Amino acid sequence: MCIRDRPWRASGPSAGEITARPLPNGVWRLDWLLPPGKDLVTPELLLARVRETLAGWTDGTTPPYELLDTGVHAVHHRLARRWRADRVFLAGDAAHLLGTLGTHGLDEGLRDADNLAWKLALAWHHGPHEALLDSYQTERRAIVASRLRAADQALPLVRGGGGLRAYVPGSARGHDALLMDGHLGRGPLGAPGTYADSPLAPGRLEGEAPVGTALGAAVTDVRVTAEDGTFVRLRDRLGRGALLVVLIAPGTGVWERRHWVSAGIMPRLAAAVSALPHRAELLVAESYPGAAAHTVLLVRPDGHLVTALSGVRPADLYTAAEAVLGGPVAAGAEGDAGAKADAGAGSR
Numbered sequence: 490m491c492i493r494d495r496p497w498r499a500s501g502p503s504a505g506e507i508t509a510r511p512l513p514n515g516v517w518r519l520d521w522l523l524p525p526g527k528d529l530v531t532p533e534l535l536l537a538r539v540r541e542t543l544a545g546w547t548d549g550t551t552p553p554y555e556l557l558d559t560g561v562h563a564v565h566h567r568l569a570r571r572w573r574a575d576r577v578f579l580a581g582d583a584a585h586l587l588g589t590l591g592t593h594g595l596d597e598g599l600r601d602a603d604n605l606a607w608k609l610a611l612a613w614h615h616g617p618h619e620a621l622l623d624s625y626q627t628e629r630r631a632i633v634a635s636r637l638r639a640a641d642q643a644l645p646l647v648r649g650g651g652g653l654r655a656y657v658p659g660s661a662r663g664h665d666a667l668l669m670d671g672h673l674g675r676g677p678l679g680a681p682g683t684y685a686d687s688p689l690a691p692g693r694l695e696g697e698a699p700v701g702t703a704l705g706a707a708v709t710d711v712r713v714t715a716e717d718g719t720f721v722r723l724r725d726r727l728g729r730g731a732l733l734v735v736l737i738a739p740g741t742g743v744w745e746r747r748h749w750v751s752a753g754i755m756p757r758l759a760a761a762v763s764a765l766p767h768r769a770e771l772l773v774a775e776s777y778p779g780a781a782a783h784t785v786l787l788v789r790p791d792g793h794l795v796t797a798l799s800g801v802r803p804a805d806l807y808t809a810a811e812a813v814l815g816g817p818v819a820a821g822a823e824g825d826a827g828a829k830a831d832a833g834a835g836s837r
C-alpha cells in the first residue's frame with residue numbers, strides 16, 4: 490500500500506504532497522515534497538511535519554511514534570547521453586536518475602545489471618562482440634528514456650497543476666490508477682519494458698507462434714524440467730550464460746524426463762539446440778501462458794523472450810540465436826573460449 494495524499498490542510502508553507510509506504514517490521518517511510526527554494530529544513534520544521542502528518546491521518550491527535558532516520562534529498566531527472574565508452578559502462582544511478590513519482594530507481598539499476606552481465610560474460614569468454622555490447626545502451630536507455638517521458642507527462646497532473654486537464658471528469662481516478670500502476674510495476678511508470686525494438690531482435694521469422702508474452706518482454710516464471718530431470722522454475726535457470734530453449738509439452742510433467750527425452754520431437758529439438766552458435770539449455774514446460782503444445786521458446790540469459798516458434802524449426806532457432814548474440818559469432822570463438830579468456834586477461 491502507498492498513500493499519496495494530504496486529506497487535511499497543513500499549516501504554514503507546508504509541502505503539498507506526502508507519500509507513505511509501509512516497510513517490514515511496522516516501519517513506515519514518509520516522503521514530503523518540500524517547497525521550492527533552498528530554505529533550511531530545521532529539526533523543528535521536520536518534527537512539526539511528522540506530527541502534523543500523523544495527526545492528519547488519524548483522528549487529529551499525533552499517535553506515539555519513534556523517528557528512526559531523516560534525510561533531505563533533491564528530486565531530479567538525469568539521463569546520461571552515452572552509457573558506454575569502450576570498456577567503461579554506466580549503470581544504475583550513474584546512468585539515470587528517476588527522481589519523481591517514487592518510480593523504481595533501484596529496479597532500473599538492477600535491470601541494467603541484468604542486461605549487461607551476460608553480454609560482458611559473453612565478450613569476456615568468447616571474444617569481442619561489439620554489436621552485443623553496444624546493444625546494452627540501445628536497449629536500456631530507450632526504456633529508461635520512455636519512463637522519464639511518462640513521469641514528466643504525469644507529474645503536473647499528479648501534483649495538481651494539470652491545467653485544463655485537471656478538470657476533465659475522472660482525471661483524479663486516472664491519476665490514482667497511473668500511480669498505482671507505477672507502484673505495482675505496470676503501465677508507463679512501472680512496467681519493466683521490452684526489448685522488442687532491440688538491434689538484437691531477430692525480425693520476423695517464418696515459424697513464429699503467438700504466446701502470452703510479447704517478444705522482448707520478460708518471460709513468465711513457469712515450472713520446467715531441467716536437463717538433469719529436476720523440476721525447477723524457469724527463472725532459476727537464468728544468469729548462467731546460456732540461452733534457454735523451452736519446449737511446451739503438456740503431459741511431460743507427470744513423467745520422469747528419461748521416459749520422454751528420446752520420444753516424439755525431443756531428439757530433433759535436442760539436435761537443433763546443440764547446433765546453436767552458443768551454449769543453450771533445453772528445458773521442457775508442461776504449459777506456458779498463451780502457448781500451444783509444441784511451441785518452442787528461445788529465452789535470453791537475462792530472461793527476455795527472443796522468439797516463440799511453432800514446433801522444431803532449426804533454421805529459425807539458429808537465426809534467432811545468432812541475432813541475439815549480436816550477429817555471427819567469429820569462427821572458432823566458441824571453441825576457443827577458455828584459451829581466449831586466458832590470453833586476453835593480461836590486456837583487459
Ligand SMILES: Cc1cc2nc3c(=O)[nH]c(=O)nc-3n(C[C@H](O)[C@H](O)[C@H](O)COP(=O)(O)OP(=O)(O)OC[C@H]3O[C@@H](n4cnc5c(N)ncnc54)[C@H](O)[C@@H]3O)c2cc1C
Pocket residue numbers: 560562580581582583591592593594595596598
Ligand atoms: C531518499 C531516496 C529514496 C529512494 N527510494 C527508492 C525506492 O523506494 N525505490 C527504488 O527503487 N529506488 C529508490 N531510490 C533510488 C535508489 O536508492 C537508487 O536508484 C539506487 O540506490 C542506485 O543504486 P546504484 O548502485 O546505482 O548507486 P548508489 O546506491 O548511489 O551506489 C553507488 C556507490 O558508489 C560509491 N562511489 C561513488 N563514487 C565513488 C568512487 N569514486 N569510488 C568508489 N566508490 C564510489 C558510492 O559511495 C555508493 O556506495 C531512492 C533514492 C533516494 C535518494
